[in-house]
Each structure stands twice: as structure tokens, then as C-alpha cells.
Amino acid sequence: MTFDKPFTRQAQLPLDALHAAQRVLSSADLHRYQAADRGLGEVAALEQDYAAWQGAQFCLAVTSCGQAMQLALRAVGVCPGDQVLTNGFTLAPVPGAICAVGAQPLLVDITDDLVIDLVDLHAKARQSRARVLLLSHMRGHLVDMDKVCAIARDLKLTVIEDCAHTMGATWRGTKSGNFGRIGCFSTQSYKHLNSGEGGLLTTDDPDVMARAIIMSGSYMNYANHGAAPDERYFDNPKYDCPNMSARMDMLRAAILRPQLAKLDHAVDRWNTLCAVVAKGLEPLSAIKVPKHANSARLVGSSIQFRVPDFTAKDCQSFVLRSQERGVVVKWFGDTAPVGYTSNYTQWRYVSSQSLPQTDAALSTLFDMRIPLTFDIADCEVIAKILCEVAQETLSEVHN
Ligand SMILES: *Cc1c(COP(=O)(O)O)cnc(C)c1O
Secondary structure (H helix, E strand, O other), X not given: OOOOOOOOOOOOOOHHHHHHHHHHHHHOOOOOOOOOEOEOHHHHHHHHHHHHHHOOOEEEEEOOHHHHHHHHHHHOOOOOOOEEEEEOOOOOHHHHHHHHOOOEEEEEOEOOOOOEOHHHHXXXXXXXXXXXXXXXXXXXOOOOHHHHHHHHHHHOOEEEEEOOOOOOOEEOOEEOOOOOOEEEEEOOOOOOOOOOOOEEEEEOOHHHHHHHHHHOOOOOOHHHOOEOOOHHHHOOHHHHOOOOOXXXXXXXXXXXXXXXXXXXXXXXXXXXXXXXXXXXXXXXXXXEOOOOOOXXXXXXXXXXXXXXXXXXXXXXXXXXXXXXXXXXXXXXXXXXXXOOEOXXXXXXXXXXXOOHHHHHHHHOEEEEEOOOOOOHHHHHHHHHHHHHHHHHHHHHHHO
16 A cells, blocks of 8 residues: 655645735735835735734734744844753754844753653753743644743743744643744744745734834834834834844735635644544554643644654664655654754754753654645555554564
8 A cells, every 4th residue: 555645735725815816916016015005905914814813912924934033032132142942852943043143042851742841941941041932832742831831930931932833723722822922933835824935923012013023124114014013112113123124025915814714724624634643553552642731732734753662773764664655754863954854963053962852752753744635534544554664664673
């Protein structure tokens, strides 16, 4: 049995997104501030729509989640030379954002369930001068948000949430991104909304948002935003904050709004598909799927699992054999970065740090995308193939 659908094909854009794109292109009003005399425009409307959907007071649309994180770090006052706490297991743009503002990532260990380890967080927050935690909900895994917020309160940490994989996820019914001072989201093609590239920043803090808006490159057009604080909050930022040109354009916003209207439905479908894969992996007890708390409702746009009995060679061979049968999995324990997959030991721009639990978890950790172009039958086939290939790999070792 082999599988023959591509893992890189995303769902088609809704028809109303194509029509909206056509309208923007025909108007030639592509820049977000260009059409100010013809109404607020698609970008400001997206900011309004997203703030309402997210349940945040303010929203700013930017060029990427990476840019949103940089603006967020600057807006809460991170300066060159500062240390910023972040998960040892995350995607490269997260340490990248910290380095871009001249700060240094202080990496925190993770647990077997792929979330930040709260004991290590507490220790490192106490022992260092870091006052900001860039909390990455990597691959959608949510740590106990009540506990992390309690630690942040106790130790006076400012939390910025990287929600690239938790757009639509909730903890006790509250949306991910609404726990920290700022939430950062991605609309890059492999995340939960697709505009090729793009990012969104949300907050309830008017001073933070005023600074972020000016830094995003609003020139003096801050009145032309969809979900922005009152003018008086700009009195100082408009003189104090440098312009870093990270604006979203009308075309992207136009194709995002119709997708946002259907996002809740997409989240349900992802969770259905992901549950089918997870259930299909259950018969093979050697495969461990991370557990999550009952308070967490994730978005299953990808699945991660470990096979603790595998050696490094087994892991390599498992990836190759899966690939031969049409199932694309990535391995986080590889010695070299491959495609989107890398681990903290390969980020040489970050000072070398020791994270034993992260090493142990990543050494046999696999990652698989679940695009919405798959259906339930596809997910059953995929799980079956993964079980068979894992079993083959294991029996070879034990012969
Ligand atoms: C994709 C991703 C980002 C960055 O998103 P971009 O929009 O590509 O900059 C940040 N964090 C995580 C965990 C991601 O997967």
C-alpha cells in the first residue's frame, strides 16, 4: 500500500477570496494607505475582522509572523544585549526574531509532551536578567497556560505568544494569543490562513499597539487602521519609534478575509483528520503521541510522534521508508538542518546551551503535516503505513 497525494498542497482558496483579489488588482490600490480617500480598505478591514474573531482589542497586519515577533519584542522594550527566554524546541524564525533585535535567546528545556518545561523556565527566569518570555506554542502544543501566567506574574515576566500554530486553539475556552501581552500569528501558506506570507499582531495594550503600528511603517497614517488605539496614544511613538516597513498589502488582506470567515470550520476539519491519524497510530504502542491537558483544544494541522526505541539510524531509515510509500515525515533529531526542520544545536548564532530533555525528546521525534486536501480515508491509510514502516524498522533492529 502506498499513498499518492502531495503533503505540500494546501486547500484551494475560497471563490470569494479570488473575487476579492480580482477587485483589488483591478483597482490597482495595492498599498494599505493608498486608498485612504476611498475608505479604510482591505487591510484595515482585516484588522477589524481579526481583532473581533480573536477577541483582542487591537490588531496590526504585517508581512510575517517573524516581523510581528520582532515588532512585539521592540514594543515591550527589549534592547540590544538583553536576554529573552524562549522554548528550546521551536522554529528558526523565533530565535531569529530575538537575534534581529540584537538580543540573545535564553533557551528553556521542553518536556516529552513538547511544551516548555515550567521548572526550567522558573529557574532560568530567576537566575537570569531576562524579563521577557517569547513563548512559542510550537506545532500547536499548549503548555498549562494558568501555570505559565502564574510564573510570569510572580517573576514579573512579560509574555509574548508565538501562535503560528495555535491560531484558533484555546485553553479553557480562551483563545491562544490572549494570555500574554501580545499574540503573534502567521498567515504563511503552511499555517492556518494562507496569503503566501503575512502576519498578525494582537494586544489589549494601547501603548504597545501604538508603538507597533508606528514601527510597522505606518508613517503618520495611524488613523487609517482597523483596530488601533485612540490618537492620543501616538503622541510619543510618532516621534520615538523608528519606521521598520513591515506593512501588509491589500491583496493579501483581501484573500485572508474570506478565509478567516471559514477558519472555525477549517479548525474542526483539521481536528477530525488529526484524530484519525492519532487513532490509527494507537495499535503500535512503540509510537508515542504527545498528551495534552483537557483544558487545551489544539488545531491538528500537523501531528508529532516519538518512537523512543529507535536509534538515530532507525529514524533515518523510517523517514526514507515512509517516503518510499508516499508519506512525508520529518525528523527533528537529524544532525543537519533539512528544509524547514532544524533544532537548537544548529542555530550557531545562538550561544551554545545545554538542554538535555529537549535533546532526548527531539532525538526520536517525527513531524507530519496534515493538509486539508486530505480526507478521513487518506488519514487512515497514512496511519496504517506509518505503523507498518515503524514495525518493519523495529523488527530489523531486534532480529
Ligand atoms: C512559521 C512559524 C513562525 C514564523 O512565521 P512566518 O510568518 O513564516 O515568519 C513562527 N513560529 C513558528 C512556531 C512557526 O512555525
